[in-house]
Amino acid sequence: MTSLPVTSNTSGKTRGAFLLDRGVGPLLVLPATILVVIFLVGPFYYMVYTALTDLSFADATRKGAFVGFDNFRRLMRDDPLFWNSFLLTLKFVVVAVAMEFVIGFALALLIFKYVVRQRLLTTLLLIPMMLAPVAVGLIWRLLLQGDFGMVIYYLRAVGLLAQNAAVLSQPDLVFPAIVAIDIWQWTPFVTLVMLAGLMSLPRSPFEAAMMDGAGPLRIFLDVMLPLLRPIIALVLLLRGIDAFKEFDKVFIMTGGGPGTLTELVSIYAYRVNFRNWDLGYGAAVAFMVYLVVLILCSVFYKAVYWSAKPSSGLPAGAKP
Amino acid sequence: MIDRAASRPWTAFAWAVLLVAVVVALTPYLWIVLASFKTRVDLFSSAPKWLFSPTFANYPAVFIGKEYWPLAINSLIISLSSTALCILIGAPAAYVFARADFPGKEDLFFFFLTTRMAPPISIAVPLFLFFTSLGLIDTIYAVVIAHTSFNLSLVVWMMRGFFAEIPKEIDEAAVMDGRSRLGAFVFIIAPLAAPGIAATAVLCFILSWNEFLYAFILVAFEGRPLTVGIPGLVTPHGTLWGQVAAVAVVATLPILIFTFLVQRQLVRGLTFGAVKG
Amino acid sequence: MGIVFDGISKVFPDGTAALHGLDLAFDTGEFIVLLGPSGSGKTTACRVLAGLEHPTGGRILVDGKDVTDLPPRFRGMGMVFQNYALYSHKSVYENIAYPLRVRKMAGTEIDRSVRNMADLLQIGRYLARKPSQLSGGQAQRVAVARALVWQPDICLMDEPLSNLDALLRLHMRTELKRLHRELKKTFVFVTHDQEEAMTLATRVAVLRDGRLVQFDEPKTVYRRPASRFVAEFMGRPAMNTFEGMLYAGMFRAGDIACAAPGIPDGPVVLGIRPEQVEIVDSSAADAVRFEVDVMELVEPDVLVFVRSGTSSMIVRTPNDDRTFAHGEPLFLRFPPAALHAFDAVTGARLT
Numbered sequence: 021m022t023s024l025p026v027t028s029n030t031s032g033k034t035r036g037a038f039l040l041d042r043g044v045g046p047l048l049v050l051p052a053t054i055l056v057v058i059f060l061v062g063p064f065y066y067m068v069y070t071a072l073t074d075l076s077f078a079d080a081t082r083k084g085a086f087v088g089f090d091n092f093r094r095l096m097r098d099d100p101l102f103w104n105s106f107l108l109t110l111k112f113v114v115v116a117v118a119m120e121f122v123i124g125f126a127l128a129l130l131i132f133k134y135v136v137r138q139r140l141l142t143t144l145l146l147i148p149m150m151l152a153p154v155a156v157g158l159i160w161r162l163l164l165q166g167d168f169g170m171v172i173y174y175l176r177a178v179g180l181l182a183q184n185a186a187v188l189s190q191p192d193l194v195f196p197a198i199v200a201i202d203i204w205q206w207t208p209f210v211t212l213v214m215l216a217g218l219m220s221l222p223r224s225p226f227e228a229a230m231m232d233g234a235g236p237l238r239i240f241l242d243v244m245l246p247l248l249r250p251i252i253a254l255v256l257l258l259r260g261i262d263a264f265k266e267f268d269k270v271f272i273m274t275g276g277g278p279g280t281l282t283e284l285v286s287i288y289a290y291r292v293n294f295r296n297w298d299l300g301y302g303a304a305v306a307f308m309v310y311l312v313v314l315i316l317c318s319v320f321y322k323a324v325y326w327s328a329k330p331s332s333g334l335p336a337g338a339k340p
Numbered sequence: 341m342i343d344r345a346a347s348r349p350w351t352a353f354a355w356a357v358l359l360v361a362v363v364v365a366l367t368p369y370l371w372i373v374l375a376s377f378k379t380r381v382d383l384f385s386s387a388p389k390w391l392f393s394p395t396f397a398n399y400p401a402v403f404i405g406k407e408y409w410p411l412a413i414n415s416l417i418i419s420l421s422s423t424a425l426c427i428l429i430g431a432p433a434a435y436v437f438a439r440a441d442f443p444g445k446e447d448l449f450f451f452f453l454t455t456r457m458a459p460p461i462s463i464a465v466p467l468f469l470f471f472t473s474l475g476l477i478d479t480i481y482a483v484v485i486a487h488t489s490f491n492l493s494l495v496v497w498m499m500r501g502f503f504a505e506i507p508k509e510i511d512e513a514a515v516m517d518g519r520s521r522l523g524a525f526v527f528i529i530a531p532l533a534a535p536g537i538a539a540t541a542v543l544c545f546i547l548s549w550n551e552f553l554y555a556f557i558l559v560a561f562e563g564r565p566l567t568v569g570i571p572g573l574v575t576p577h578g579t580l581w582g583q584v585a586a587v588a589v590v591a592t593l594p595i596l597i598f599t600f601l602v603q604r605q606l607v608r609g610l611t612f613g614a615v616k617g
Numbered sequence: 618m619g620i621v622f623d624g625i626s627k628v629f630p631d632g633t634a635a636l637h638g639l640d641l642a643f644d645t646g647e648f649i650v651l652l653g654p655s656g657s658g659k660t661t662a663c664r665v666l667a668g669l670e671h672p673t674g675g676r677i678l679v680d681g682k683d684v685t686d687l688p689p690r691f692r693g694m695g696m697v698f699q700n701y702a703l704y705s706h707k708s709v710y711e712n713i714a715y716p717l718r719v720r721k722m723a724g725t726e727i728d729r730s731v732r733n734m735a736d737l738l739q740i741g742r743y744l745a746r747k748p749s750q751l752s753g754g755q756a757q758r759v760a761v762a763r764a765l766v767w768q769p770d771i772c773l774m775d776e777p778l779s780n781l782d783a784l785l786r787l788h789m790r791t792e793l794k795r796l797h798r799e800l801k802k803t804f805v806f807v808t809h810d811q812e813e814a815m816t817l818a819t820r821v822a823v824l825r826d827g828r829l830v831q832f833d834e835p836k837t838v839y840r841r842p843a844s845r846f847v848a849e850f851m852g853r854p855a856m857n858t859f860e861g862m863l864y865a866g867m868f869r870a871g872d873i874a875c876a877a878p879g880i881p882d883g884p885v886v887l888g889i890r891p892e893q894v895e896i897v898d899s900s901a902a903d904a905v906r907f908e909v910d911v912m913e914l915v916e917p918d919v920l921v922f923v924r925s926g927t928s929s930m931i932v933r934t935p936n937d938d939r940t941f942a943h944g945e946p947l948f949l950r951f952p953p954a955a956l957h958a959f960d961a962v963t964g965a966r967l968t
Binding site: 048049051052053055056059060061062063064066067070127130131133134135139141142143144145146147148150151152153154155157158159160161162163167168170171173174204208209212213216217220251254255258261264265267268272286289290293294299302303306307309310313314316317320321 | 350351354355357358361362364365366368369371372375383384385386387388429430432433435436437448450451452453454455457458459460461462463465466467468469470485486488489490492493496546549550552553557567570571574581584585588591592595596599600603606607610611614615616
């Protein structure tokens with residue numbers, strides 16, 4: 021078959037557009053890539069490098085000599101504080117995210133089923149998650165002040181709190197308190213995402229299940245949960261990654277204390293680096309945090325692509 | 341869906357639960373707004389005071405003749421310039437990700453996501469050393485660059501969705517009409533995506549304004565934004581909570597108003613385009 | 618006995634009224650087609666019967682029992698949806714088995730029923746697949762199998778064929794007819810396609826603007842349409858209609874004049890089906906002169922579009938290789954027995 025003469029007339033222009041697609045396309049991505057490489061990837065490799073040295077700003081004799089895996093050895097074997105903070109962070113992530121999911125999903129279901137005009141309600145629920153974490157920390161410090169905190173007063177009034185104490189300096193209360201505050205701030209996020217997910221579900225499988233004779237519980241278990249699975253995975257992973265990185269709120273509220281009772285791994289990394297100025301070892305700690313997040317992140321990516329539909333704005337046929 | 345015609349007692353129960361949720365979500369913030377209008381005496385009353393005669397002294401006390409006004413200006417400069425940079429650099433990249441095809445595209449796209457997910461504490465340490473050696477530590481530039489870098493992936497991921505929603509035929513029509521691909525993007529596609537760009541910009545602004553850790557590590561004195569400055573008001577003893585509250589309100593209220601403007605796109609932005617709000 | 622729509626009304630929360638006091642009753646074992654253009658309320662009627670919508674007025678009776686407030690799962694009806702509504706996360710087998718699992722049937726029993734149903738619909742080979750791996754026609758069969766596997770007394774079908782391509786649609790139509798004959802269940806079938814209605818139904822209920830306009834056997838609906846609307850809706854190409862005056866057995870509309878005995882005097886709409894118009898010689902006594910506009914070949918027939926003054930009409934005649942040139946005069950005769958007369962204002966049938 022021969023090409024139509026018309027094509028050859030415009031081929032100059034077509035080739036130009038084609039070149040733009042193949043050559044200039046990547047060029048438009050380049051500035052963004054360079055910026056990210058210099059200021060985010062560069063630091064990552066610098067961190068890996070630093071982790072293999074003995075650099076310290078607190079000790080003039082340690083100028084950054086190469087020490088191999090000494091820092092990691094110390095991290096794995098001789099640092100109970102690190103493992104304490106690591107396990108504490110895992111506990112924080114699991115408890116907070118699980119509670120946020122259960123409460124947030126329940127609220128989303130209620131809104132979905134019983135509220136027709138949802139705009140005002142969702143707007144009000146947005147407020148906690150959009151506050152700066154620093155502000156959230158301060159607000160809760162004020163609310164949990166021992167002698168005049170509003171929340172303390174009401175907790176005591178209903179008998180949930182025995183003594184007139186500052187919750188954030190009580191060893192047995194401080195961890196539940198920071199978990200509760202994270203739940204307070206981020207449950208609305210789960211609610212909003214799950215609500216968006218519920219609204220996007222097709223109607224017909226539910227009607228089909230009703231016609232097939234399924235009751236409300238079976239419809240929930242057999243139809244709704246499977247259809248929501250990608251969105252549930254998304255919400256859990258996003259929250260999990262974020263909670264694992266948690267720093268601001270807790271740092272403002274407790275600074276990791278009392279003692280190390282709320283010293284999440286980010287706060288521990290901060291302390292090693294910017295209080296002890298033990299930068300070589302600090303980099304090793306930071307690397308461990310990064311590693312966990314990276315693992316969660318690749319799971320997230322798989323989950324997102326798993327749920328990808330042409331309508332979701334993500335590439336449908338892209339290979340994971 | 342799923343018969344909305346529900347029975348009355350269940351509706352009442354649902355509304356009761358939702359009412360409690362809203363009260364729990366709102367009261368803490370409401371309390372700090374009230375606190376910003378309270379005198380010392382009202383603040384330190386052991387029984388919470390919901391009704392009191394308001395004072396307006398806390399606001400001038402922190403914003404006139406004190407260091408907090410410059411901090412607010414710093415916050416504004418950091419957020420505005422990092423947002424502008426993000427959009428300028430990120431939107432073309434997002435457009436390319438939405439339209440063009442080149443080897444390694446999807447890997448590069450995922451790479452942007454990983455940068456977003458990186459824990460700030462891990463990046464902040466080397467960045468601190470890096471900016472120290474560049475002599476940029478303790479300057480506003482350091483924070484602007486850091487914020488631009490970490491918000492960039494958000495722009496790329498969010499905007500790709502907005503561009504993908506514009507039919508490819510519109511680009512093709514523009515190209516057939518004699519525009520270059522770049523011209524089609526600048527003059528045809530970008531205006532069409534304007535609402536999406538605006539929403540993305542607002543979200544970038546909010547995230548930059550609210551950011552704490554990078555700023556905290558990169559600028560200790562000069563160029564501090566509000567988030568870094570506020571905690572300094574809290575001292576172990578004799579904290580002026582009225583003033584803390586006033587600064588906190590000033591630091592959060594504009595953001596909440598912005599939030600309401602982009603509410604529809606918010607869920608989408610915070611889930612990196614995976615869920616439409 | 619059977620199924621009764623007793624004055625069913627439906628107004629949606631947004632204010633649109635889909636049904637205005639629909640009255641309809643039919644026996645079990647029938648193949649009922651709800652036919653109407655979009656917005657006629659046919660789908661709403663089907664969904665109200667299913668229990669997926671609650672009517673704002675009226676009652677639904679099944680075998681004399683009021684089921685209006687009964688949730689769908691207690692009504693004993695299966696349903697095939699327009700977009701199939703298969704469970705995308707379940708295999709074909711599990712899709713078909715689901716109604717049985719919900720009813721806690723024993724495993725062996727389920728297996729037997731599913732395989733029987735799959736064989737009946739010739740989808741036995743696809744039982745292990747996921748719905749996304751099926752073609753439209755296969756998905757359609759799975760949907761039908763799922764609706765019928767638990768032996769419901771009534772099977773509802775909401776435009777089940779409209780997402781299939783033309784050839785497959787014809788094929789499935791025949792299958793459904795065979796299925797109805799073999800299972801002897803009540804089928805309620807919603808469609809906007811008059812051809813499907815004609816071929817499938819034991820009786821057709823024609824709906825318009827939320828009201829029943831005619832309920833009859835297909836041939837009656839075609840031959841004695843109850844109104845001008847039904848006359849024009851049934852049959853492709855549509856019935857030719859002329860608005861004119863009738864006086865002393867003579868009908869006049871513009872240049873057209875023809876005998877129309879037995880119809881009262883006054884303004885009237887006269888209709889005749891394209892295939893009942895006769896082409897005659899210019900010498901014939903009651904010939905009306907038209908001019909040929911366009912002709913279309915619809916083998917084995919030919920459609921001739923003709924004009925006279927402001928009136929135009931279509932004639933359908935067997936193709937005998939005669940050509941009809943543009944502008945050529947054509948003399949037509951309207952046999953009085955083939956004429957339909959409708960009220961000029963209400964559109965109701967006059968004879």
